[in-house]
Amino acid sequence: MAESKASPSTNGGSPSAGQVTFLEAIKQAMYEEMERDPAVVLLGEDVGVYGGAFKTSEGLLERFGWERVIDTPISESAIIGAACGMSYLGLRPIAEMQFIDFIACCFNQLTNFVAKGHYLWGAPAPMVVRGPSGGGVHGGPFHSANPEMYFVHTPGLKVVYPSTPYDAKGLLKSAIRDNNPVLFFEHKYLYRRIKEELPAGDYTVPLGKAIVRREGKHLTIVSYAAMMHTSLEAADALAQEGIEAEVIDLRTLQPLDEETILQSVRKTNKCLVVHEDTKTGGIAGEIAAILCEKAFGDLDGPLMRVTALDTPVPYAPTLEEYFLPNAKKVFAAAKELARY
Amino acid sequence: MKAELTRQQYLDLYYYMRLNRAVEDTMTKLFRQNKIVGGLYSSLGQEGISVGTAYALEKKDWLAPMIRNIGALLVKGVPPRDIFTQHMAKYTSPTLGKDGTSHFGDLENLHIVSPISMLGDLIPVMTGVAMAGRYLGQKIVAMTWIGDGGSSTGVFHEGLNFAAVQKAPFVLILENNQWAYSTPVRRQVPIENLADRAKAYGIASYVVDGNDVVAVYQAAKEAVDRARAGEGPILIEAKSMRMRGHAQHDPAEYVPKEMFEYWKQRDPIEQYEKFLLGKKLLDAATKKGLENKIDALLEKDRDFAEASPMPPPELAAQGVYCTGDDCHKVAPKWARDKAEVTPPNSSVVAVWNVQGFGQGKGSGGKNAPIHFGDTPAAQEEAANEGKLAPKTPVKVVSNGTEKSPQKSLNRAATHAGDKKSAKVPAGKARR
Numbered sequence: 001m002a003e004s005k006a007s008p009s010t011n012g013g014s015p016s017a018g019q020v021t022f023l024e025a026i027k028q029a030m031y032e033e034m035e036r037d038p039a040v041v042l043l044g045e046d047v048g049v050y051g052g053a054f055k056t057s058e059g060l061l062e063r064f065g066w067e068r069v070i071d072t073p074i075s076e077s078a079i080i081g082a083a084c085g086m087s088y089l090g091l092r093p094i095a096e097m098q099f100i101d102f103i104a105c106c107f108n109q110l111t112n113f114v115a116k117g118h119y120l121w122g123a124p125a126p127m128v129v130r131g132p133s134g135g136g137v138h139g140g141p142f143h144s145a146n147p148e149m150y151f152v153h154t155p156g157l158k159v160v161y162p163s164t165p166y167d168a169k170g171l172l173k174s175a176i177r178d179n180n181p182v183l184f185f186e187h188k189y190l191y192r193r194i195k196e197e198l199p200a201g202d203y204t205v206p207l208g209k210a211i212v213r214r215e216g217k218h219l220t221i222v223s224y225a226a227m228m229h230t231s232l233e234a235a236d237a238l239a240q241e242g243i244e245a246e247v248i249d250l251r252t253l254q255p256l257d258e259e260t261i262l263q264s265v266r267k268t269n270k271c272l273v274v275h276e277d278t279k280t281g282g283i284a285g286e287i288a289a290i291l292c293e294k295a296f297g298d299l300d301g302p303l304m305r306v307t308a309l310d311t312p313v314p315y316a317p318t319l320e321e322y323f324l325p326n327a328k329k330v331f332a333a334a335k336e337l338a339r340y
Numbered sequence: 341m342k343a344e345l346t347r348q349q350y351l352d353l354y355y356y357m358r359l360n361r362a363v364e365d366t367m368t369k370l371f372r373q374n375k376i377v378g379g380l381y382s383s384l385g386q387e388g389i390s391v392g393t394a395y396a397l398e399k400k401d402w403l404a405p406m407i408r409n410i411g412a413l414l415v416k417g418v419p420p421r422d423i424f425t426q427h428m429a430k431y432t433s434p435t436l437g438k439d440g441t442s443h444f445g446d447l448e449n450l451h452i453v454s455p456i457s458m459l460g461d462l463i464p465v466m467t468g469v470a471m472a473g474r475y476l477g478q479k480i481v482a483m484t485w486i487g488d489g490g491s492s493t494g495v496f497h498e499g500l501n502f503a504a505v506q507k508a509p510f511v512l513i514l515e516n517n518q519w520a521y522s523t524p525v526r527r528q529v530p531i532e533n534l535a536d537r538a539k540a541y542g543i544a545s546y547v548v549d550g551n552d553v554v555a556v557y558q559a560a561k562e563a564v565d566r567a568r569a570g571e572g573p574i575l576i577e578a579k580s581m582r583m584r585g586h587a588q589h590d591p592a593e594y595v596p597k598e599m600f601e602y603w604k605q606r607d608p609i610e611q612y613e614k615f616l617l618g619k620k621l622l623d624a625a626t627k628k629g630l631e632n633k634i635d636a637l638l639e640k641d642r643d644f645a646e647a648s649p650m651p652p653p654e655l656a657a658q659g660v661y662c663t664g665d666d667c668h669k670v671a672p673k674w675a676r677d678k679a680e681v682t683p684p685n686s687s688v689v690a691v692w693n694v695q696g697f698g699q700g701k702g703s704g705g706k707n708a709p710i711h712f713g714d715t716p717a718a719q720e721e722a723a724n725e726g727k728l729a730p731k732t733p734v735k736v737v738s739n740g741t742e743k744s745p746q747k748s749l750n751r752a753a754t755h756a757g758d759k760k761s762a763k764v765p766a767g768k769a770r771r
Contacts, residue, residue, distance in 0.1 A: 067681055068681060073501055077461075077494065081498075117454070120435055121435050126662075179662040
């Protein structure tokens, strides 16, 4: 995967063409949406004066002021609750979790209050909850989690987990404009490690649409977020051995783009799911069920999965590396699957 | 500063309390006829709180009820039939049968936010409503209720603290009805007045006799006016008694009989009626007229509810997400010039401006323990235009050389030449 040092942050995140990091793409999305629509506000811990723990909101307070960029107490439930209340008056709040691990602190507010509102009493809550997620940076058990599946399992929430700067920007814009609560996961390993040329003007990427990142005919690898890059790396190695893997980037986990997965598997007849989330209850299980229900006759081999271990995320680099999926593990699993 | 009431206002309070009780009496009958689908929660004896507090709100204000605030819903303009159909899970109910009890709302007209069963969650939500209202320039007040039991939840404290630092126009009514299901208040909270919790957030509070509707109204009116004027959130503890079990199934045998007897003598409606008759604000004819009006209304609404169908089964699969036509447009109603919150007008210098910093005032004066503004190192920083970013504590070492982390200082310095000085919004408490 392409690795490069972070570019110096353009203070204020002014939109510009050129190479931008994943992190910068997110900042640009927030900046441009706040420019476009004064109903968009940002609240969270240290998002204002400090510019966010990862500097994703650097410059926003200077530009949009204290009423729109709100530093909060360390109170995740209050952040989510207040964002929801704001959305009832037509605002489009972005609530930041300093680390997405802390979303557990407001689980009730999200799953019982925010998620059920539209179904029960017709109250849409157009709000985004975003934050840095994922491991690989030795953040330890409380700063590395991938808790997306708790929320994929909660009707009423949408869940987005992009893998490229282009998608991060376009999907975050769509999330802000969506009339539903959207959880937006930002893999922190990608923040400053990948760069991409972005178009100068306004663009969005639709929620709920996966994309084929690499075409292939021998097997399908379904992945998302940082593991999408790992999967591409493995696919390159597989190609050396004559195995052409098709790589699908889910981008949105809820709603899941079943059609793109089914189309690919009907062509390749084999499917490997790679995710950084732990194994049990991960999206791979759901995809396996969908394939069994809708493409059973097309399968020439078992659905296989490469995932993190069913443990908390350990701290020591040796342990974390063992815990996480990597290109080698994906390569090995894909080779095994290709033999069917 | 107690609000004087007109005769009509006195009579309104009476009407709504009587209506509240009559609606619940009707539902008790329906419950016994097995026509209520789920649980039925009584506010018997607490009508003065629901009615007196909600009556202090204006039409544009927002409220979020709890399970025992049917009276507040009636005052806000919810027709009894919505309450009947909700409890009976009818398709004609505000939630189309998807939820029961007082779990429904109305964003567009009545400005009611639906509660959920997890207690305290409404406190940050209504804080957000209050903040958004202020942001849009609407000059609204948001109000919700919590019980003595619910005041022990984490989100109660998170929410009230956030409302306090934001100075949100928010009024929280703490209904102390002595019992959290079967647990008496003394086994939940080790303080006499739950209103004392307001001190922890630096906000104003009142303690009021919840069975005296006029006292409740006057306290609520004063609180609502103060919140609307920008004084920040206010907590009102209304002391009362839950005169039934937690819900219909619960005979409340754990409550000492003498306690029920004591509070029965203090029934809010009976007390108020005596007061009104004594003051000649109510006479037999007016009373009879109100009773007839209530009877006719409830008979009509009950018949409507009973005649209404259950929702079609396939409705269960619909409405999880807001998609296109199935959800309404959520447009902010601006009551101020958008340009105020749009660049360049919104642009500020991003540094913290701590009032009293360097004068020993920010921390309670010279007798306070060492805080910002009291240390020699901080005095030195204060000379730098009095602006610092105390994001991280000023570290003072013995030789006095080590100061605030350079990062914060540099950040402040970067913007020192900018044209605008740091603005602290009205919402940031200056104390």
